Amino acid sequence: MDSKNTYEKEKNLILEILKQKGEINSQNLADELKIDHQHTIGIINALEIKEIVKTESKEKSCIILTDAGKNCLNKGAPDIQIFKELKEKGDLSKSELSTKLGKNVLSHGFNLAMKSKSISYDKKTDKISLKITQLPLKDELQETMKKFFESPDIDKYEPKLIKEYSKIYKFIKINQIKSFIVKPGPNFELGNIKMKNELTTDLLVNNEYEKEKFSKYNYNALGKQVKNGALHRLLSVRSQIREIFLEQGFEEMPTNNFVESSFWNFDALFQPQQHPSREAHDTFFLSNPKMANTEKFYPEYFNKVKDIHEKGGFGSEGWKYKWSADEAEKNILRTHTTAVSSRVLYKLAENYKKTGIFVPKKYFSIDRVFRNESLDNTHLAEFHQIEGFIADYDIGLSHLLGTVEQYFKRLGLDKFRFKPAYNPYTEPSMEIFARHPNNKKWIEIGNSGVFRPEMLLPMGLPSNVNVIAWGFSLERPAMLHYHLNNIRDLFGHEVNIKHTQEASMYYIKE
Numbered sequence: 001m002d003s004k005n006t007y008e009k010e011k012n013l014i015l016e017i018l019k020q021k022g023e024i025n026s027q028n029l030a031d032e033l034k035i036d037h038q039h040t041i042g043i044i045n046a047l048e049i050k051e052i053v054k055t056e057s058k059e060k061s062c063i064i065l066t067d068a069g070k071n072c073l074n075k076g077a078p079d080i081q082i083f084k085e086l087k088e089k090g091d092l093s094k095s096e097l098s099t100k101l102g103k104n105v106l107s108h109g110f111n112l113a114m115k116s117k118s119i120s121y122d123k124k125t126d127k128i129s130l131k132i133t134q135l136p137l138k139d140e141l142q143e144t145m146k147k148f149f150e151s152p153d154i155d156k157y158e159p160k161l162i163k164e165y166s167k168i169y170k171f172i173k174i175n176q177i178k179s180f181i182v183k184p185g186p187n188f189e190l191g192n193i194k195m196k197n198e199l200t201t202d203l204l205v206n207n208e209y210e211k212e213k214f215s216k217y218n219y220n221a222l223g224k225q226v227k228n229g230a231l232h233r234l235l236s237v238r239s240q241i242r243e244i245f246l247e248q249g250f251e252e253m254p255t256n257n258f259v260e261s262s263f264w265n266f267d268a269l270f271q272p273q274q275h276p277s278r279e280a281h282d283t284f285f286l287s288n289p290k291m292a293n294t295e296k297f298y299p300e301y302f303n304k305v306k307d308i309h310e311k312g313g314f315g316s317e318g319w320k321y322k323w324s325a326d327e328a329e330k331n332i333l334r335t336h337t338t339a340v341s342s343r344v345l346y347k348l349a350e351n352y353k354k355t356g357i358f359v360p361k362k363y364f365s366i367d368r369v370f371r372n373e374s375l376d377n378t379h380l381a382e383f384h385q386i387e388g389f390i391a392d393y394d395i396g397l398s399h400l401l402g403t404v405e406q407y408f409k410r411l412g413l414d415k416f417r418f419k420p421a422y423n424p425y426t427e428p429s430m431e432i433f434a435r436h437p438n439n440k441k442w443i444e445i446g447n448s449g450v451f452r453p454e455m456l457l458p459m460g461l462p463s464n465v466n467v468i469a470w471g472f473s474l475e476r477p478a479m480l481h482y483h484l485n486n487i488r489d490l491f492g493h494e495v496n497i498k499h500t501q502e503a504s505m506y507y508i509k510e
């Protein structure tokens with residue numbers, strides 16, 4: 001039978017029952033129809049709109065059986081279950097009875113039977129023996145459970161009895177359920193009439209409306225869900241994190257070049273060319289175009305970087321090796337957005353050289369980076385970094401700690417730790433760990449540090465300007481927020497479009 005027919009049939013049955021009884025509680029109605037209470041209420045609501053029925057709501061306390069209660073109902077009182085076993089098999093140990101009857105029945109029944117002195121227990125031999133010859137004729141507990149099961153209305157019982165069965169035996173629980181008294185409404189006699197939902201021009205022009213019955217306006221009906229565009233979950237988090245930085249006066253860096261020269265990605269950051277992270281097993285190299293033209297555009301700075309690597313300067317000893325311009329010109333997919341920071345810092349230095357004025361600046365960016373990683377549940381070969389730096393006179397580690405702390409508190413993470421780390425371009429360097437709010441594990445969420453003079457001075461920045469900087473993960477806090485264990489549920493072709501439509505906008509704690 002299709003669902004519409006079933007509905008009609010149930011509706012007619014309800015009307016029939018009401019005709020016979022005059023009024024009925026919705027719970028009893030559901031029991032009579034043998035359908036779910038919630039489902040019954042749905043039908044009643046539809047009938048009420050047409051005023052075929054009317055209702056009064058009622059809170060009722062109902063008895064429901066616990067697991068122990070159900071066991072008693074089906075298998076008898078726990079002490080009687082023990083008597084029966086002992087009668088049949090003779091003395092038994094606790095563990096034998098427990099295997100047969102279950103741990104709870106044993107401990108419960110044991111206490112009851114000891115209290116009524118109908119068994120004895122020898123601790124030394126671990127034997128339980130029956131002290132009575134005749135089993136009780138009536139299982140009172142089981143009888144009472146039957147009554148509770150058949151008529152669960154709490155008003156029918158003495159409060160003392162309810163207390164005994166809920167507090168002492170723990171066989172029942174009290175549940176508050178909302179039910180309705182259903183009565184015939186003003187349109188009841190009309191039965192199952194068709195009613196108009198709308199007043200149309202036709203009905204008005206011919207005065208047809210006078211002959212019609214109209215259903216009542218339902219002010220509580222929910223509107224249709226509007227289909228609208230939505231941000232992907234990751235982009236939703238990203239746009240909210242962007243707000244955090246913009247609110248604090250940070251400017252956004254241009255991150256539109258996924259392809260970067262090794263020069264800006266590594267060399268400008270004083271990362272020696274032999275550094276293992278520059279090898280193909282960590283970095284994606286481009287085969288076409290293979291080389292960038294950095295030297296052509298920045299000849300002076302290009303050579304300054306070469307010098308600081310080979311010979312040092314500004315009090316540094318450099319890395320002492322033969323720096324290769326070819327290596328620096330290799331095109332790669334940027335491995336971090338610190339490449340963007342190095343370009344922006346270079347521009348600030350150029351501006352300072354031109355104007356003689358250095359204006360303190362705060363910058364951030366959130367965009368994609370690429371690494372030749374082995375893929376697993378928490379790693380992809382491309383991910384997003386939240387990059388940022390503050391360039392100002394005489395700032396240092398304490399400013400960095402404060403800035404990082406502020407940022408993560410806005411994200412609702414308040415338990416974090418700093419761990420000493422190493423980057424060729426920062427000193428000191430710190431990794432940042434946050435505690436997962438659910439599983440209490442510490443997970444790495446970022447890396448940070450104070451940019452080294454070997455990076456800043458060849459650019460031409462004033463020597464008393466320090467730059468504190470960081471690179472945070474976007475995916476990690478997003479996974480924490482959405483309770484995901486697999487990064488593929490957040491990023492890539494397996495993302496569920498429904499999750500995108502429901503992307504929560506309440507990420508940042510106010």
Ligand code: PHE
Binds near residue numbers: 426449469470
């Ligand atoms: N580039 C670093 C990384 O990818 C992050 C970082 C940025 C560290 C700036 C220090 C300063 O992990």
